Amino acid sequence: MNILLIGCGKMGGAMLRQWVKDGGNSFTVADPVKPDLPASVRHVSKATSLSGAEFDVILIAIKPQMIAEVLPDYAFALKPDGCFVSIAAGCSVASISAIVGDRAIVRVMPNLAAMVGLGVSGLFANARCSAEQTADVTAWIAQTGTCVPVDSEDRIDRLTAISGSGPGYVFEMLRSYVAAAMDLGFDEATSRALVFDTITGTVEAARQSDETLEDLRNSVTSKNGTTQAGLEQLMRDGQLHALLNDTVHAAYDRAVALK
Structure with a gap:
């Protein structure tokens, strides 16, 4: 063309x-x-x-x-x-x-x-x-x-809220995750490597697996282990799900308003 x-x-x-x-x-x-x-x-x-x-x-x-x-x-x-x-x-x-x-x-x-x-x-x-x-x-x-x-164009607006705006959400989560690693005593370069490679590897493992995301999460969560302790904070009172749900709905509402 x-x-x-x-x-x-x-x-x-x-x-x-x-x-x-x-x-x-x-x-x-x-x-x-x-x-x-x-x-x-x-x-x-x-x-x-x-x-x-x-x-x-x-x-x-x-x-x-x-x-x-x-x-x-x-x-x-x-x-x-x-x-x-x-x-x-x-x-x-x-x-x-x-x-x-x-x-x-x-x-x-x-x-x-x-x-x-x-x-x-x-x-x-x-x-x-x-x-x-x-x-x-x-x-x-x-x-x-x-x-x-x-x-439909409405589906474009909904997709905008997930993938169009998604890099912004992910960059902010990466920033916070790297900051948490630094708070545990790692320097910035090491923190970035630990966080970026952990996320890249986890996404690829999920992409190549036929298991549900819930099953994959459970497979790396030992009873009373470190991952369970971390997840109990991350998932406390359903706050993570609610936050992400509110995030994408706010972005969708804005996409509709901009048209």
Whole structure:
């Protein structure tokens, strides 16, 4: 596919690096200031520099509040059978349709781990998207990690609360876990290694196991042992479950409010 990226900030740039690495598509970036781009990626600073070029996909990777001002200048460059793909958080398909008309539009909610090829993205395609377009865009987004197609924009908002905002929750939990290790007397570098490798190994063990998470937890918890003592504090009065439940519901409510 011939793809135009409008904007190339942290998320757009992270995804672009993975796409270029995997190959197969050609890319042009439109940005007033030239970002650091791979050599194979063309850059234009304004729409008039496109010189009649036509694209299979136009990726909207700018801040939501900029879309109404910037997108009309580039919308003409989409082929008649092309589609718009938006990674702008909180920007609905209806908002984009109000600018570009009744066109094929895909809304994608990626997350930060796309920068290392381990992202999780939700994808919703409107009714104007053909099955082939949806499959092509899904495969393209999956080059940055896992891609989860959903059947409504509300599911995108719910996914945003879990995986879109999830790296923020995980970074904060990591920060607190590392701080606790340091409080036990380890230096920061050792604390980071202990915490990061423990979490990485545990996640991979769970991924490769057919057991439930509860069974896995129980399998490493000896009666009256150290893990049980720690878990009794972590799970006291159901506080961990309640906290995470409140966290994702607050994020979902905000995602709905932003549309």
